[in-house]
Amino acid sequence: MKLILEKRQEHSQAMAYLSPVIAIALTVVIGGIIFALRGLNPFEALFIYFIEPVTTLWSLxxxxxxxxxxxxxxxxxAICFTANVWNIGAEGQLTAGALLGSAIPILFTGWQSPLTLVAMLVLGAVGGALFAAIPALLKNRFGANEIxxxxxxxxVAQLLLDWLVRGPWxxxxxxxxxxxxxxxxxQLLPTxxxxxxxLGAVFAVIAALVLAVVMARTLKGFEVRVIGNAPRAxxxxGFSRNKMVLFCFxxxxxxxxxxxxxxxxxxGGHLQPNVSPGYGFTAIIVAFLGRLNPVGVLFAGVLLGISYLGGEAAQVTLGISDKMAQVFQGMLLFFILACDTLIxxxxxxxxxSQLRQVPAE
Amino acid sequence: MGALEAVILTIITASTPLLLAAVGELVVERSGVLNLGVEGMMVMGAVCGFAAAYTSGSPYLGIAAGITAGIGMSLLFAFLTQSLVSNQVATGLALTLLGLGLSGLIGEAFTGLPGVKLPKIWIPVLTDIPFIGPILFGQDILVYVSIALTIAVAHVLFKTRIGLVIRAVGGNHHSAHALGYNVIAVRYACIAFGGACAGLAGAYLSLAYTPQWIENMTAGRGWIALALVVFSTWLPRRLAIGAYLFGTVWIMGLYVQGLGIGIPSQFLSSLPYLVTIVALVVISGNRTLTKVNTPACIGQPFVPDR
Structure with a gap:
């Protein structure tokens, strides 16, 4: 038996939409098998994992x-990966943002003003951006691999945070x-x-919509796609690759x-050694599942969010380890990448017998 | 045992897993493939190695299990990137994420259990020589394996026909294909070799370095191994030097911590990661040195025309 790839005349639009669906289906099937192997009723387990989280208002x-x-x-x-820029340190940038933003409530405890929260959010974004600028500048100046x-x-960011919350802060x-x-x-976000x-949920939707417009309708979006797909073109x-790297980061x-x-x-409401359960890494899967399209990412983010919730629920009701969620997420990315071949x-x-008479093309 | 001797012994144990994982990845990259899943394969090697050794009581079965786990993971990567021409960077990341999750799941039952330690060899007379004896003749078997493997890889890559084929495939896959070499098969083999090495490195961590299972116990060593390959400019000799340099940095952090100087432990723990960045910057800044040896086809997909 031999597996052969035959190039399509053009991108399969249908497959571009179908591939994430197939990937999700395969993940669910394999997940069910894993549950069955551990002696659980696979249908019950999958229900708790993927359906129950979206059935009550509280869980929504x-x-x-x-x-x-x-x-x-x-x-x-998604923008980074489209431009072929590989930022995989989002978890660190998240930590840096949490750190710098928290400097206000921790160091200026008494500053009470409507601007307090605004300043915190701005500093958070600036912290993440500055931290991300390090790999970008090292890449542009010295050619150091940004991955x-x-x-x-x-x-480094996580250790810095660890030191601060155990020491000076x-x-x-x-x-x-x-x-x-x-x-x-x-100092807390309105709920x-x-x-x-x-408010974070609102920011997420705004970011996705704004970037969707930027990618589809502006010169910058075009630049991102050209540099990603055809760097020589x-x-x-006249698009600068270096500027794009910095922009993306x-x-x-x-x-x-x-x-x-x-x-x-x-x-949270306070700073602690672990501010995120690996959101920065899971977001890599989100970007790919969303087809590197901002609106797609919106849906993908919800789906991966379900896997976190399902993981917690399954741990409580079925006693399955919450690591299972991570396994699901990893499998999902594998299947998406495999299915993308079909595009x-x-x-x-x-x-x-066919092997011997392969027609020459 | 003198203090210096103890330091050198720990440096060797800290460097060995880095060298093992990196020498495998070096072969993979020489064949034109970038497998970013080293961390994932390594952590799977660690958990499977520990589990097998704990269940059977034999550290050697643990080593075998670690290697098998590494190969298994790497074949997943090979199937996706070679047979289905998926994006190598993304697939490598997927391998790491999957490995970290899966190892956590498998390892849950083994957390906190006492491990089986890989014994150090002992040669009468030779090992008894003060100072030199324990360092040269008193290590565990994998230390010698890692060094032998590095020498073997250097020899095969640059002195044999097989090595020539591997480098041809990595340097120009179209030409290699035109000459009749099976590019995909060569790459499959190299990826599997890399997986075996990464799995072995992981098993070393959970059987010799700290004989127990701790979640995410690789702590970025897989990524540092990847950086080492770049640092070595794809040359095994420099790779060995690099691995021992990094092992030294890793251990010096721990020792300075032990001295009780007022430096926060977190700063010392972050040293290996910071040094990795500095090393990458220094070596990448030297364009001629990197360009000469970088496999030209690295990371590029190849679909054979029929």
Whole structure:
């Protein structure tokens, strides 16, 4: 048996939409098999994982809380990946944003003004963007691989945060727990509904819509796509690759930083050693599942948010490890990448007798 | 045992997993493939190695399990990137994410259990020589394997026909294909070799470095191994030097911490990552040095025309 790829005449539009659907279906099937192997009723487990989180108002609100950072970071990464710029250190930029934004409530505890929160959000975005500028500048100036440098900086950011909340920024009245002072009302994001959904969800939707317009209707969006798909053509058109690298990192870093400060000033309410359950890495999957399209990322963020919620629910009701959510997420990315082949190629399986008479093309 | 001797011994154990993982990735990249999933394969090697050793009581079965897990993971990557020509960067990331998740799931049952330590060899007389003995003749078997492997890879890559084919495939896959070499098959083999090495490196962590299973115990070593390959400019000799330099940095952080100087431990822990960045900058800034040895086809997809 032999597997052969046959190039399609043109992109299959149908497959571009179908491939994420097939990928999700395959993930669910394999997930069911894993559950069955662990002696669980696969249908019940899958129901708890993927359906139950969207059946009650409470869990829908929780979903918005989880999806917001994924979408915020995911849209930024989608732009990066479209331009063939590989920022995979979003988790570090999120941490940097959370750090810098929290400097206000921690260092200027008494500053109460309508501008407090605005300043926190701005500093959060700036923190993420500045932190993201490091790999971009190292790439442009020295040619250092941005994948590796941005990833290394994740560890650096997390260790810096760890030091701050255990050292200088620790709450003196916090019984020695590694956490900062609890933020005051005016330092927290306004919430909706039962008080879980915060402004971060609004930012996420705005970011996705604005970037959708930028990508579809503006010269900048065109530049991103040309540099990503045809770097030589981009060079002839006078687009600067270096400027694009910096632009992508600043944009995605800023959004990740914003997501970071929203996590702290939203559901968290104080700074602690782990501000995110790996949103920065999961957002990579979100970007790909959303076809690197900002609106697609919006849907993908919701889906991955469900996997986080389902993971928590399954842990409580079925006693399955919450690691299962991570396995689902990893599998999903694998299947998306595999299915994406179908957009450009037809897959043919040749067996015994056919192998000998492969027609020459 | 003197203090210096102890330091050198720990440096060797810290450097070995880096060298093992990096030498595998070097071969992969020489064949024109960029596998960013080293961290994922390594962590799977660590958990499977620990699980097999704990269940069977034999560290050697653990090593075998680690290698098998690494190969299994790498074949997933090979199928996607070679047979289905998926994006190598994205697929490597997927491999890492999947590996970290899967290892957490498998390892949950083994967290906190006492591990099986890979014994250090002991040669009568030789190992008893003061200072030199334990360092040269008293290591565990994998330390010698890592060095032998590096020498073997250097020899095969640059002195044999197989190595020539691998480098041809990595340098220009169209020409190699035209000459009748099966580009995809060569790359499959190299990717599997890289997976075996990464799995072995992971098993080393959970069997020799710290004989226990801790979630995410690779702590970015897979990524540092990737950076080492760039740092070595794809040359095994420099790779070995680099691995030992990084191992030294890793250990020096721990020792300075132990001395009780007023530097926060987090700063010392971040040293290996910062040094990696600096090393990448220094080596990438030197364009001629990098250009000469960079495999020309690295990361590029190849679909054979029939």
């Amino acid at each position: 609100e929780e979903l918005a809380v989880k999806a917001a950072p994924l979408v915020l970071i995911g849209v930024g990464l 590796l440098t941005s990833l290394m900086l994740v560890y 620790r709450d003196p009245k916090g019984f020695n727990f590694p956490k900062s002072v609890t933020f005051e009302d005016w 909706f509904g039962d008080g879980r959904v915060h 981009g060079a002839f058109a 600043l944009l995605s870093g800023g959004l990740a930083g914003l997501a970071g400060i929203c996590e702290v000033a939203g559901p 450009l190629y037809r897959i043919k399986l040749l067996f015994g």
